[in-house]
Amino acid sequence: MVSERGLQVLRAIVQDYVDTREPVGSKAIVDRHAFGVSAATIRNDMALLEDEDLIVAPHTSSGRVPTDKGYRVFVDHLAELRPLSSAQRSAITSFLDEAGDLDDLLARTVRALTQLTGQVAIVQYPSFARANVTHVELVALGGPRVLVILVTDTGRVSQRIALVPAEPGESDIALLRARVGAVLVGHSVAESSQRVSEALTAGPRPGVVLDAIADAVLRVVGEELEAFRQDRLVMAGAATLAKREQDFRGSIYPLLEAIEEQVTLLRLMSEMVADEKGLSASIGRENEPFGLVEASVLASRYDGSTGGARVGLLGPTRMDYSSNLAAVRAVAHYLTRMLEDDDSSR
Amino acid sequence: MVSERGLQVLRAIVQDYVDTREPVGSKAIVDRHAFGVSAATIRNDMALLEDEDLIVAPHTSSGRVPTDKGYRVFVDHLAELRPLSSAQRSAITSFLDEAGDLDDLLARTVRALTQLTGQVAIVQYPSFARANVTHVELVALGGPRVLVILVTDTGRVSQRIALVPAEPGESDIALLRARVGAVLVGHSVAESSQRVSEALTAGPRPGVVLDAIADAVLRVVGEELEAFRQDRLVMAGAATLAKREQDFRGSIYPLLEAIEEQVTLLRLMSEMVADEKGLSASIGRENEPFGLVEASVLASRYDGSTGGARVGLLGPTRMDYSSNLAAVRAVAHYLTRMLEDDDSSR
DNA sequence: AATTGGCACTCAGTCGAGTCGAGTGCCAAA
DNA sequence: TTTGGCACTCGACTCGACTGAGTGCCAATT
Numbered sequence: 225m226v227s228e229r230g231l232q233v234l235r236a237i238v239q240d241y242v243d244t245r246e247p248v249g250s251k252a253i254v255d256r257h258a259f260g261v262s263a264a265t266i267r268n269d270m271a272l273l274e275d276e277d278l279i280v281a282p283h284t285s286s287g288r289v290p291t292d293k294g295y296r297v298f299v300d301h302l303a304e305l306r307p308l309s310s311a312q313r314s315a316i317t318s319f320l321d322e323a324g325d326l327d328d329l330l331a332r333t334v335r336a337l338t339q340l341t342g343q344v345a346i347v348q349y350p351s352f353a354r355a356n357v358t359h360v361e362l363v364a365l366g367g368p369r370v371l372v373i374l375v376t377d378t379g380r381v382s383q384r385i386a387l388v389p390a391e392p393g394e395s396d397i398a399l400l401r402a403r404v405g406a407v408l409v410g411h412s413v414a415e416s417s418q419r420v421s422e423a424l425t426a427g428p429r430p431g432v433v434l435d436a437i438a439d440a441v442l443r444v445v446g447e448e449l450e451a452f453r454q455d456r457l458v459m460a461g462a463a464t465l466a467k468r469e470q471d472f473r474g475s476i477y478p479l480l481e482a483i484e485e486q487v488t489l490l491r492l493m494s495e496m497v498a499d500e501k502g503l504s505a506s507i508g509r510e511n512e513p514f515g516l517v518e519a520s521v522l523a524s525r526y527d528g529s530t531g532g533a534r535v536g537l538l539g540p541t542r543m544d545y546s547s548n549l550a551a552v553r554a555v556a557h558y559l560t561r562m563l564e565d566d567d568s569s570r
Numbered sequence: 571m572v573s574e575r576g577l578q579v580l581r582a583i584v585q586d587y588v589d590t591r592e593p594v595g596s597k598a599i600v601d602r603h604a605f606g607v608s609a610a611t612i613r614n615d616m617a618l619l620e621d622e623d624l625i626v627a628p629h630t631s632s633g634r635v636p637t638d639k640g641y642r643v644f645v646d647h648l649a650e651l652r653p654l655s656s657a658q659r660s661a662i663t664s665f666l667d668e669a670g671d672l673d674d675l676l677a678r679t680v681r682a683l684t685q686l687t688g689q690v691a692i693v694q695y696p697s698f699a700r701a702n703v704t705h706v707e708l709v710a711l712g713g714p715r716v717l718v719i720l721v722t723d724t725g726r727v728s729q730r731i732a733l734v735p736a737e738p739g740e741s742d743i744a745l746l747r748a749r750v751g752a753v754l755v756g757h758s759v760a761e762s763s764q765r766v767s768e769a770l771t772a773g774p775r776p777g778v779v780l781d782a783i784a785d786a787v788l789r790v791v792g793e794e795l796e797a798f799r800q801d802r803l804v805m806a807g808a809a810t811l812a813k814r815e816q817d818f819r820g821s822i823y824p825l826l827e828a829i830e831e832q833v834t835l836l837r838l839m840s841e842m843v844a845d846e847k848g849l850s851a852s853i854g855r856e857n858e859p860f861g862l863v864e865a866s867v868l869a870s871r872y873d874g875s876t877g878g879a880r881v882g883l884l885g886p887t888r889m890d891y892s893s894n895l896a897a898v899r900a901v902a903h904y905l906t907r908m909l910e911d912d913d914s915s916r
Numbered sequence: 917a918a919t920t921g922g923c924a925c926t927c928a929g930t931c932g933a934g935t936c937g938a939g940t941g942c943c944a945a946a
Numbered sequence: 947t948t949t950g951g952c953a954c955t956c957g958a959c960t961c962g963a964c965t966g967a968g969t970g971c972c973a974a975t976t
Contacts, residue, residue: 251938252939261948262950263939263950265949268947284939284940284955285938285957286955286957287940363719365704371727373709373717373719375717381717381731383727384671385725460830462829463823463827463830465826466826467823469821475812475813477813480809484808484809593968595968607918607919609921610919611918611920613970617970627968630925630969631925631928631967631968632967632968632969917976918975919975920973920975921972921973922973923970924971925968926969927966928966932961932962934960934961935960935961937956937958938956939954939955941953941955943950943951944951946948
């Protein structure tokens, strides 16, 4: 069983190891931390910690290094999030304050977070599945092309071009707009998607040109709604991985690939279990199902209203969890406030 | 002066070095290439090549390695682009054929190119400065928000939300649409941008609400047009750099950073000088002004009509120029054809 | 004049022995 | 339970010897 002091020793080991990148020995601990006991005592504690699989010695007779389990205990029980400096806080707020639309806000968020932590920052777009479609607009572009525009109450706007079987006239467009609008407007994205499929299986009445056009438009709308339901990520700081390369035993290739793929990270972030404060961490081996074993992901929920969306960061397992968790929490906090504040303007 | 055979020796050195990643010696050359002369003769030639700064010996008595200048001569005079296999060609065409809109087409293009070469693929968006604005659409979103949509004849559609000083009614929207349309429709993006500024300096008549709204909308339109004029890049395969890391003496950090920044690569690609076939290469040190010294960029123009746009790739100086140039050329070719073919549908 | 075989020379890479020292585990004493 | 002492381990570093690929040069050959 690990004593109270044993846990303090673990904390010291994690902190020093993150600091120095070198296995830390009993002597180094008594030097750098005021434990008031001798090195031999620390050694006994370390032997226990090793029994518990919280630390490990890379080879006989060298210092110890935290295991993934050790980091986990540190994060769960030992890390005290050290609050950001006021300079940092004001830097974040003023930087985010200048943001324009949602895209810009999220882009600024990741930049701020990567700046703050020196790690890869990630933010998930708020999920749009529960958003409601408020407007549908159709614009005839000439020829067989019709521009379809969808707007949701969360402020997301998207457009797509439909190729229709016949060129619609001005009045046709108005009719189409009403018809498509009836299917969508006022319904959530998820519902709308459903309703579009139903409207399509009904099929056009043969020979009725407008029906054929409407179907073509609906098909495009369906595709676009599907895209709405897919979550997206915004990231920044991928280059910082190259700087931290020494922290990875293997190649950073899997990491860069995950960043480029996005979908892996998306799943990973979605499946993370948050604590009561909305913070979550996935450490080292815990990411094995996602093909990442030497990396940790820290994340926090933000913007509780739309639910599910997260902001976080990705870095080597050997990272400064205290600072980084604090940074994630702070950024999530400001981002949430930002979204609440001017909810009406988006 | 370098003899004809000397150049063949240079070619052999470049090819073998790219192949083996090891300095190549005179013996290896006579073994792998049928020169019909002895190693001593090759050595003499190599001495000349070294005098001309085309190759260099990393240390006394090891094989030679091409210099940047050597690669340059190879690319300009010696590389014969080896055509793609028919399997590759059909893979490209069928993959690009499935593309939807322009975004999708370019995304597929970079994926195809990175697949083909194993390098980082880059494509510049066609410049929209000369595109003409064909449609302006306004949608009242309720409250002070008005959705502004711009469409150009190149098929680019973009939208933005304007915050206006008063909520416009249905008829106001129609009036506004006509008014804004008069400023933009039928003019190129560059002209439109100009005309918007002029319309704004005229200023609203005081007290006329519609004028104030129109100005707010025009300001947003101006911003959006500005965004049109900025070129953008789409990239893929950044992760492959991690695999090729051994090919870089220094860190890959500057490369990843350039990829993330985009603007550096954009300038680099814009300033490259193309040969008569539209192909261009920038090798190693030649990229020094852009902070890249161990990398080469190969590029090709595509879609001559809109002018200026390029597709290309980025990789270590020690790359297979023959294959990669051929791949870039082929992809540019198919991309151009794609854009011409269904010009009407975009 | 170009090519070739021969030869001395250079130097990175490798291997093994020797040394150093940080750090451990264990034990007996406090 | 803590502590000082001590033998032991083992990675990291250094040094020297050796190896071998490859060069430059030169005299002989074609």
